[in-house]
Amino acid sequence: MTTTAPTQRRTALDRVVIRFAGDSGDGMQLAGDRFTSASALFGNDLATMPDFPAEIRAPAGTIAGVSAFQIHLADFDILTPGDEPNVLVAMNPAALRGHLGDVARGGLLIVNTDAFDERSLDKVGYASNPLEDGSLDGYQVVGVPMTTLTLEAVKETGIGRKDAERSKNMFALGLLSWMYGRPVEPSLRWIERKFATRPAIMQANLLAFKAGHAFGETAELAAFEVPPATLAPGRYRRITGNQALAYGLIAASTQAKLPLFLGSYPITPASDILHELSRHKNFGVRTVQAEDEIAAVGMALGAAFAGHIGVTTTSGPGLDLKSETIGLAGTLELPLVVIDIQRAGPSTGMPTKTEQADLLHAMFGRHGELPVPIVAPYSPSSCFWAALEAVRIAVRFMTPVILLSDAYLANSAEPWRIPSLDKLPDIGVRFASRPNAGDAFLPYLRDEITLARPWAVPGTPGLEHRIGGLEKADGTGNISYDPDNHQHMTLMRHARVRAIAEDIEPLEWRGDDDADVLVLGWGSSYGPIGAAMRRLRQRGYRIAHAHLKHLNPFPRNTGEVLRRFPRVVVPEMNMGQLARLVRAEFLIDTVSITKVAGRPFRASELEERIVEVMDGR
């Protein structure tokens, strides 16, 4: 079965947003993920966003236990996973109840009718069956007895009912693949690979997929087509933010010609970086799952002292715990990369949800005066470059660097044009190899331009030296309580970070030259801001967008760019942290647009809120 419905029978769409939703155990992430790969291979531009509960197996059939995966695919370049789904695949009443509110009016609901029994309806508070009581009249409802059809289809394999029933996600995937004309063969081959060690399960999944596909065809469901997008030529793959960070770190290690060391403690949503890097030991990558967050960063710092690229990965609660060691790294003046995948809320908060609320923590979250450079990726694939940039700054300026990603970037996927290796930045590292002051070696004798001290690794004869967290005399590094020296060293540590501004790309902006408003963003709000911009410009608003990839120091032309425009609007998923920094640094009265809901901005809400500012409402 390689055919899809003839194109002429398919309704052409320029874009569609589909959300798969079901119980945590229903395999929605897997189905969504595979649908994404098929769409990528087909040539659409796409963006995805998984949305899963923090619990591994929340009680079955409850709204808390619903796991969802959203994909936006289009024949043009898109920037976000989409605001409202046009299509909701609901595997049970909980999925319908929990997600219907997000679906666009008139949207398509594909529902597993087998799951709508009295008990399941009751569990989520449906007094009557929404499939029968007319409450879904505003939507197009396609009811499919997916469980029954799947069981029927896989009967010949003889596997148990439980396993058989579990293949219904592949039925749904087959059905959607038919409806949207996705290529079939790659998905069949993928099922074969995935279940290679369990032939009966593999057979069941293949049969379920084929049954779903055939059902769509024979039941003559509506068929659509989203033509391939016109993307820049090159070889592409899909990549998530966390995967891109892992690859970026490996690339940085290759570029620096130094082995990579990761000290990490498992924490949502950062653990996938530890998992990914642990798979690539053939690159000389050492990973340690430390006893706690403090040990993780301590080990990374030790590795840096010993001459490796020392990295630690974490999320907010872990960043709290690492603060003291980051301070030590800053005063030892050793390169250290701290990756914080921000998640929602203070304390444990909402571990699987997104937020950008650690900016001021990264900026100031240490005792004493110790500035730390901050780098922020803005899309899943930009995480690759951000990792390279963080390592580059760390080793060039001998400083800890904090990279701020977030849960949304971490788990979202997009097509990525694979860069050619000659486009990777130069991260040359030269260890000190001989005394630098006559016969003596001064560990804090600085480079005139970068103000960095030499990196002298143990094992180098003649460069034996001691460093520590006590204030030290510039040059010798010996303990010093001299008041003038402390003043000098404090200024020096600030100057060293400020010097980085000369070494990073200037802030770019795009949009209308005579814009009334500049939208200044950072991090993952890039997509929603970009999408909102397009809509606003179509509506005739004059508007511009600049996005900060470095938050400390700011690019050297930041003030100049901001002052070019009458007003500056700063949307962020926090209570206005960048807005506060910009006000303090540039004395510009920014307008702050904030959201802390654990979810990214929707382009439409951002559009409306920017309009409110522009129209003076």
Place this chain on the structure above:
Amino acid sequence: MAAEQVSTRERGITEPGGGAAGLTRGDLVTDQEVRWCPGCGDYAILAAVQSVLPELGIPRERFVFMSGIGCSSRFPYYMNTYGVHGIHGRAPAIATGIATTRPDLNVWVITGDGDGLSIGGNHLIHALRRNVNLTILLFNNQIYGLTKGQYSPTSERGKVTKSTPFGSLEQPFNPVSLALAAEATFVARTIDVDRKHLPEVLRRAAAHRGASFVEIYQNCNIFNDGAFLALTSKEGRSANRIYLEHGKPIRFGPGGSKGVRATGLAKLEIVDVDEVGEEALLVHDEHRDDPGLAFALSRLSDGPTSPTPLGVFRDVQRPVYGEAMEEQLRDAAARQGPGDLEALLNSGDTWVVD
């Protein structure tokens, strides 16, 4: 492009052996004024370490001294080697990063009872469990010195200090018991004033592959003077020091009149040798795989107030963390081929847009 694995060794750093000959105690002394209180036990330990290092045949540049915070943690500043004075309690973690990435180095951790057992207890037990190649010296003075005299996790119950004016309510740790329970492969105890035993134990600890843990009873003459008097006074020295020697019956006391006998499951007692005969005594075996007897020995005294074993409690071999990790890297490279960045970036499903 294959990832270039350039180790620090290939960057012009010498192999062990070069320059080791001729390393003297004087080479290890820094130009920094030692700032421990006059009469502090730390001086003796510093001198002992500086006397032992030249015997190891390791060039100076391969030594790293790592410490946390506390009086003992000033130690690295006085050693003319590579050194890091870290933050409170974290020395074992930072040192794990050093030793794991650089098995060619000889890494020492200097810590105290507050640094290593209170704020840094977690890192200490995990470094021991992992068997990281570290020589960990825990200076136990049973008091907080640098913060001027609060009780520590090894202070005896009832201890009156500035923070416990009515006496401490807490059961102290027995550091040797703790290390044994943490799966340590080398555990020893010695005492600052024993000029013969201290360097002997240090030598043994340094020679051990993997994590070595040495508790050093160290007198704080300012805030806890005489804490170890039962072992250091003239009478105490002969009456209460039980020197453990591998393969020998455990005897101590004047003329070896006392001994240690096993009376049941992991239960030891002190006996008169004349009464029970030497053949009834426990023969010390450092290499027993089962740590049970070593643990029982560590429980022989409640604290350094009665006959107390000194010496090596346990010395066994287990894979060393950094070496095992290097082996994993080599295996991975042999199995998957050396890292190829181009291939990695192009892995999985890819497609071409013309």
